[in-house]
Amino acid sequence: MNVPKIGSVNVVSIATKKVFQKNVGIIAVIDETNAPIIIKILKSIGKLSNTSSTLKARNIKINAGTKY
Known part of the structure; x- marks a missing residue:
């Protein structure tokens, strides 16, 4: 699957990932x-x-x- 990138940070779907909402307004998706x-x-x-x-x-x- 090709995913768009922001700089060197992958942009991924949250469908099958554990999600953390941070106070700073980003949604961080945890991987390993x-x-x-x-x-x-x-x-x-x-x-x-x-x-x-x-x-x-x-x-x-x-x-x-995520909005920037």
């Missing part, structure tokens, strides 16, 4: 690889709180329906 890189990308664009422990050591993929 490359978390530190993705977390840094999200922090650098101001989309992820520095205090997130739930998403620590996890991969964050942005919901295709």
